[in-house]
Amino acid sequence: MGGVDTNRRALLLAIMVCFGGFVFGLDAALVSGTKAYVMRDLGADAIGFGYAVSAPGLGVVFALMVTGFVCDRLGRRTTLLIIGWLYLISAVGAVFSQTLWQLVAFRFLGGLAFASLSVSSMYVGEIAPPAKRGLLVAVNQLNIVVGLFAAYLANYFIQGWVADGAPIAAATGMDRYTWQWMLAVQIPPSILWILFLLKIPESPRWLLLKGRREEAAAVMRQLAPAGEVERSVAEIEAMVKAERAGNSGRSEGTWQSLARMFSPTIIRATIIGLVIASVQPTTGINAIMFYAPYVIEQSGVGADASFLVPVVNGVFSIIATSLALVFIDRIGRRTILLGGLAVAAVSLLACSLSFATATYRLEAPRIAALPVEIERASLAPVVGVTFDNDVAFKQALNGAIGRDVAERHEAELLKAATSINLWAVLIGIAAFVAAFQFSIGPIMWVILAEIFPTGVRGVAIPACALLTALINYFVQQLFPWQLVSFGAASVFGTYALCVTIGFVVLWRMLPETKGRSIEEIAATLAMKKEPA
Known part of the structure; x- marks a missing residue:
């Protein structure tokens, strides 16, 4: 029974920490429904609205430059609490913005909190038992897609009430402050996440890195069966000591850890991490999700349907991510990732061809x-x-x-x-979103949480997340310009090409990590070849 209880505690902690993914999903997608209202009230054009959408992508770039340092200096728990407050302040500020640039500034501040994805994955990866790590880290992705769905659903109802002149719209001021109501949906969940974070313990791996063995053992007693606590602590401690010995006993700074990512024993893990961190955003997922109604409008379905279709796609996302949680520790990371990328490439190509013949x-x-x-x-x-x-x-x-x-x-x-061949576009987008959420969406964070040894994890995971954030920023910022300048066929075709290239590279390089401890994976990746 002890193993069952500890697994439940690990799952509960994962859910509490990964609730930040739900807040992220809201922050990312609520703005997608505000386009017409922001353009009307704040005098923005499509490119200007793009600044409001992409501002968090720029914010997270700056955040991730210091996330590794903050995580290693202050701990995972304190870092998450700082992030939680940033989400809340950003949401409140955005709601009360009076100009486009005020909105952009508060959205940028919220982007500093987008580092929650890498820190949450790091934390959960460090508390989870190897057999459940894939499931628990992927809980983050499930929360993200539930947050996206909740955002699309909230926007659909708010837009519908305003368009229909419903009494609730007049009584609450939604008809006058439509986009403000949409963005305000994020405020209560942000408060709830802060309350959750106040209840979680510090990561035992970080405590051992700081030499706080007794505190680490106390946390491990909550997460591992009684007979395995000492063995788990000793295993992590031995790995930390070995890494420090390899570094001549000196405590590494951020730049030293970054440099060591390219050492012979870690370089393979680094290449895999950087490749998967590049492929995930170049699928175009954030352009399609963050501009969801705008994207759907391009197929000619009209304004009302452009708010409804993302809700339907949100349902597919939840189903796909839930299936990923079920199969990620059964089928394995590699098979799911490559299969999902193949479906995504075909789906995006179908969309591109449909727009090309419209x-x-x-x-x-x-x-x-x-x-x-x-x-x-x-x-x-x-x-x-x-x-x-x-x-x-x-x-x-x-x-x-x-x-x-x-x-x-x-x-x-x-x-x-x-x-246009409307069904090819709608089915193509739905299939792409589902494939992404079943594969590289959750798998990227699982793999990043697995492939790096403890000594560089605090820097390596945020570094990969930083690369993802940089590319995501340009994808989001350039999307309106690309659509206006080159057209939907070119945009979807570019995404399909990037997915195809990613599939080929990862098919050649990525080993299976299912069921292995972080220390075993690190040892395997230090070899020149994957053992048979």
């Missing part, structure tokens, strides 16, 4: 259904003209009715004009 033509009968703000006479130059791609169509609209009007009513104009 046509755009405004006919007179459909113009009557457009919003009254669009002058019918000004549309005359584009009526009855067939455009072979979305870029040419949007440019023609900008010239006819003005860029501001065209961008504010892009969903309605695309709905009236687009002829």
Whole structure:
């Protein structure tokens, strides 16, 4: 029974720590529904709105530069508490922003908290027993997709109440402060996560790194059966001592740890970590998830459906991530990762081909259904003209009715004009999202939590997360510009190519890590070849 109890305690701690993933999902996706309202109230264009969406991506870049130092100096628990407060302050500040740049600034502050993903994975990886590590680390990803789903659902209801003139919208001020209500959804969960973090213990591995053996043993007694506590503590302690001896007994700083990531015994782990950290964001997942309604609008389904489809995709994400939790410690990391990347590449390619063969033509009968703000006479130059791609169509609209009007009513104009294989796009996006959430979404954090030895983990995991954050920032920031300049077919095609390259590289390099201790994995990766 002791083993069952300790596994339950480890699961409970993982859920409490990984609730930050739920807060992250809310922070990341709630802004996706605010596009039309922010553009209206704060005078932003699509590119300006892109700054608000991508600001957290820039914030986390700066955060991850110091996350390793803070984690190793203050501990995992204290670092998580700092992150929790950043989420809360950012959410409150964003709600009360009066200008676009105030919104961008508070979103940037929230981005400093996005380091929670790497720190949570690090913490859970250090408290979890090897047989359950994949499951417990992947709880973080499940919380993220549940947070994304909750954000899309909240936006769907708020947008629907406002559009329908529901009494609740007038009574609560949603009709006047729509985007503020959307962003405020994050505030209560942020407070709850802080309360959770006050209840968790410090990581036993970090305590041993600091020479606090008795405290580490006390924590391990909560996480491991009584007969295994001393063995687990001794094993970790021996690994720490061996690493320090290999470094001539000196305590390493951040830069020394970074340099040692490229030493002969760790270089293979470093390459795998950097590759998977690059592949995950270049799938384009954050562009598709953070701009969800905007992405769906491009297929011509209209504004209402563009809020509903992400909710449906959110359900697929939860199912896929739940399946990943079930199979991650049974099938193994490598098989799930490579299978998911293959499906993702095919799905993105299907979307690209669908947009490449789409046509755009405004006919007179459909113009009557457009919003009254669009002058019918000004549309005359584009009526009855067939455009072979979305870029040419949007440019023609900008010239006819003005860029501001065209961008504010892009969903309605695309709905009236687009002829496309809609099901191929919707199914392709849904399949891509599900494949990502089943594979590289949770698997990346599991692998990063497994492949690096204890002595460099506090720096190596944030370093890989920093690379992911840098690429994610550019993916998010450039997405509106790419869409306007090159079109949806080019954007989806680029993502498909990146996924394919990632599949090939990881297929050649990535070993299976299922069921091995962190110390065993480190020893295996120190070899030149994977043993048969």
